Amino acid sequence: MKRIIKQEVLAFNGDEAVAYAAKQSDVDVVAAYPVTPQTIIVEKFSEYVANGEVDTEFVCVESEHSAMTACVTASATGARTFTATAAPGLALMHEMLYVASGCRTPVIMAVANRALSAPLNIHCDHSDSMGQRDSGWIQIYAENSQEAYDSVIQAFRTAEHPKILLPEMVCLDGFTLSHTLENVSVLPDNVVKDFVGARQLPQVMGHERRSVPFRLDPENPVSIGPIALPDYYFEFKRQQEEAMKNSLEVIREIHEEYAKTSGRSYGDGLTESYRLEDAETAIVCLGSTAGTVKSVVDGLRTNGVNAGLLRIRTFRPLPVKEIARTLESLKAVAVMDRSMSFGGHGGPVFQEIRHLLYEASEHPHVVNYIYGLGGRDTNPPQIQKIYEDRKRGIQTGKVENPVRYVDLRE
């Protein structure tokens, strides 16, 4: 087993931690556009460029649409690419997100989660990235800035893996993480560089059935992003799904390999269980809220309440079997959603969790708690109330109103 590397501890906010990870990952091209609360990432990275600390071509584009476009074509040319955005920028990229995954370009993007307009709001919720959950991108949700740093480094390895070739977003809660100072342990530059390695280019079939590297190479021409009609389009999409499914194992492996070097791990890289072994009730959530939930769980445990937490780190692809196995034997599950699916049956995380438990042998009660939209503060008493609410549910044995709102004027 490898020895854990000695690491420096730096005071970073989440955005700075992300920029630092990108800096260490030997990125070739960054194309980005400023948007709150992501802006610090591109500002920091611009400083690295200005001071000659990175060997990167920084393209200061005129919109997020062009940011994602330039990342896709730079990646197709063989470059390791990175960008960052938040709500309105991510929404503007929507069209290009599907192009990035469809062209199989492993672009890495940090998303500082923010609410979508209208009304205009710059604070945290997950409406932006949840709205893109079907775009063919791997989605990782970080609990803290340390994890955001670690996840960006791992993301390059996963996305560029020849079996995967999918773009990946690392989501960090706007302001709660992006603008809050934290101690972040950073690996030495050479260790990160060795870990991510060189950009890999798988061989594909080129003209006259020759095996050629998958990039825009004048010596070995390939056509990328063609038109595919009803006779072939479907197969392209099925292949993307196959890559998504394959990535579960790859994410886990790379997370484990990274843990051996850094000494840090987040569950198995897909989900993280906290005090669930003997739990009756579990909260399921994503992102920084998990930190608050953990402290509430500790408090409840000292009072003899069997509470636990399941944090989903990898939301796309969704580790369906793992989640079902973890939750099926519980009595009650409270799914916390920081976004809404208007007119649907609860928030997007709730829909997934309730749905995947359908095939389980036993069904716990699953209730949805929509919370924290537009940056509304989520505090321990609110979380405690959710556990109490579920306890009552177990006692009455009924779920009368499966979609509820936390700390809302109604």
Place this chain on the structure above:
Amino acid sequence: MFTEWKFTAKDIAEKPDLFMSGHRACAGCVPATVMRLVLKAARGPTIVTNATGCMEVVSSIYPYTSWATPWIHTAFENVAANASGIEAALKILKKKGRVKEETVDVIAFAGDGGTYDIGIQALSGAVERGHDFLYVLYDNEAYMNTGIQRSGGTPLGASTTTSPAGTVIPGKLQYKKPIADIMVAHYMPYVATASPYFWRDLITKARRGLEVNGPAFLHAFAPCPRGWRSDPSKSVEISRTAVETCIFPLWEAVNGKYQLSGPSNAIALNPGKKKPVEEYLTVQGRFKHLFTPKFKNILTEIQRITDERWQNLLKKCEMR
């Protein structure tokens, strides 16, 4: 500032095509001719990118491709951003030794919809940033791929499916946007207009666009028989009449300095050679309604605006 390079018919015939035959463009499609001619100007290793549109669709139907050179398409409104990403990647990968070629030309093709309208933001941004690439606008004056809808490049009076000539409205009511002048206003190193009838002029301009350091914009006139309701065998002739009537004058602006090109320069020197616009309009079904008494005023207005723009151009070229 440009290397002397004489393009003879023999040179061109001997040069292998990067845009191959077998594509699915219509008979008489000039955009396809424009792409083929432009690629004859390629200096060596070349990466091509297309905006969504007719030329992307006819050349890349999976699992076939007409491209014997690396090619990428991503979307409609962003071909200049495609070029930006490619150029940025080439620059850094060359520096890092992962791209071996000394020079790789980057050429972006888009139609009028992808340039005048939805693509102008990405184009303006890429030019402001100074990426080294050639942008070729093949202007067939409407959204032909979606079925002949009007664009910012559609001229006054043209009947399209979203500006149909009716009993009250005489086709498009607005004027064609002066896109090439807008590009000159970016202080970019090279802007030119070209018509495929004057094929040597077009290829030479494409080559100059590739040779300048920084962005170059080539506005190529590109008749579409389907959309223009014209005889497919007359496409190249129409490209000629457009120049002879000064509807589409040929010029180039090197570092912002305008200069007329051969055929248009000849008209400037001998104004009697300038043909009336009717000669150009009459062979196209999209202007048919203008030859009825009701809409005759539009015909007059087309002649007036053509003359006005021609005079403005002469001023820019210091020809008057």
